[in-house]
Amino acid sequence: MFRIWERLGLSEVPQAVLWDLDGTLVDSESAWVAYSKDVVLAQGGIWEDADSAYIFGVSKLEHANRLAQAIARGGGEPNDPCALYAMVEDSMRTKAYPNTTLLPGAAELLVVLRDVGVPQVLVTATAADLVDVVLSALPEHYFNALVTGSDPVPAKPDPAPYLLGAKRVGAEISRCLIFEDSAVGLAAARASTANVVDVSATPLVELAALLSDPQTCPRADL
Numbered sequence: 001m002f003r004i005w006e007r008l009g010l011s012e013v014p015q016a017v018l019w020d021l022d023g024t025l026v027d028s029e030s031a032w033v034a035y036s037k038d039v040v041l042a043q044g045g046i047w048e049d050a051d052s053a054y055i056f057g058v059s060k061l062e063h064a065n066r067l068a069q070a071i072a073r074g075g076g077e078p079n080d081p082c083a084l085y086a087m088v089e090d091s092m093r094t095k096a097y098p099n100t101t102l103l104p105g106a107a108e109l110l111v112v113l114r115d116v117g118v119p120q121v122l123v124t125a126t127a128a129d130l131v132d133v134v135l136s137a138l139p140e141h142y143f144n145a146l147v148t149g150s151d152p153v154p155a156k157p158d159p160a161p162y163l164l165g166a167k168r169v170g171a172e173i174s175r176c177l178i179f180e181d182s183a184v185g186l187a188a189a190r191a192s193t194a195n196v197v198d199v200s201a202t203p204l205v206e207l208a209a210l211l212s213d214p215q216t217c218p219r220a221d222l
Helices: 002-007 029-042 049-054 060-073 081-099 106-115 128-137 160-168 183-191 204-212
Strands: 016-019 120-123 145-147 176-180 195-198
Touching: 002 204, 016 160, 029 049, 029 060, 029 081, 049 060, 060 081, 081 128, 106 120, 106 204, 120 160, 145 160, 160 176, 160 183, 176 183, 183 195
Parallel strands: 016 120, 016 176, 120 145, 176 195
Antiparallel strands: none
């Protein structure tokens, strides 16, 4: 695993690795968009490409308000934003997340990091009950701690979720590594002072390919 740290410009093994969920570990962003669009159109609204881009990584409240705005744009009947968001969540809970699969390269990295003793934290804006559905669908247990949208901290792009994630495993955030994909999530990660990997620019599958190198990473507790 040494070559991965080298590829990322790290001089030491991270004290912890913090992972975003949607779009980083699992390909669920398209489902969030599809079900959000369904709710808006059913209420007489208009869904635009800008709405799809906006909802990636934002808080529940921001997502909910965007649904209401899209409905108002089309002259549809006004509705409680949180009720609209609950409709989207219900579809994610019953249709998308039970069939969750990890993106290419994710499983290999999660397993080897776990096996060499690097603590891993899932840090997501997704609510805790939905995260439970995702974790139940995954083939193995990988995470030492979770930070979800149900935790009482400011949402991304505030760095608070990542700071809390590091705290939960007793790590210094500046010595942690974060994997992210959305603009909002990357802003939060970079503001935290951690080392950050934009998986859009550095796909997990490319990093996982380096695992075949004979050089290995020492255990984190050595």
